[in-house]
Amino acid sequence: MLAEARWPEDGDDGVPPGVPGFVFSAFHPLVVAVAERCLTRRYGAGPLPAGNRTAVVLTSAGGDAAGSAHVRETVAGGGRVGPLFFFQSVPNSVAGHVAARWGLDGPVVCLSPTGDPRAEGEAEVDLLCHDGDAAQALLILIEPAPDGAPGEATAVLLGEETRQ
Template identity: 70%
Template structure:
């Protein structure tokens, strides 16, 4: 139904911050790619009332930058800010997207055991097949230690499977 990436052309200036998420670009990239995908699928009108859109977030590493910051802070005897407890769970950013867009389907976060896209689409298929969602916003994101954060979001439903 729609697809988006981070980064795309013109994203050289970085990603905008998201209130309630600090230090890392994990949550801002998830939000940017999800909103880009949803806008491509629905425009500014948003998801129609009555459509149950689930969110499946797939990441093998999770928010690596925040986890490393927390580890280093604990090792040095420092104090961890309370927002790190909130953002340490990937469901928090998935829930942020669902609330911001009025999505009424389930939210699932996966750490893939195989191919991330295959694991994510399998979960999306289950949500669609079981009738838990009419469509699924599938988001795949990784933070590698030596490259910038990359993500893709795909809106699946109505037989669409890019």
């Protein structure tokens, strides 16, 4: 493990800061907050230099449940869904946002685990590194709270030299 970050950590209060282009739920700000903390702890300011071969692996069983519920309720009520909801309706959008901001030029993979999220995420990281698609990976584990609160997230930067 090269670096790790969590939300919440000591001093965190409430929802992480908003992310331009993402609306309504805490899912996207939570992903960005833990990713930035983790990468900053390892590298300071970004972006990383080209050729870093850093993958992003986002693992969430429920995804943006609050955003999905909002869209479902809006459509059921005959309302109009805002265009940003189409952009952010898949977890790849926020994982791609993190990759673009930090210059991470490895693959972007999103998983919906059926078992242990960390074990499934680490298995994907191992596969990406073993196959040569990535030299390291930012593994983001996130599950929003069911009541719309921010929930918890962990980001771990794993490098092939640290894996066994």
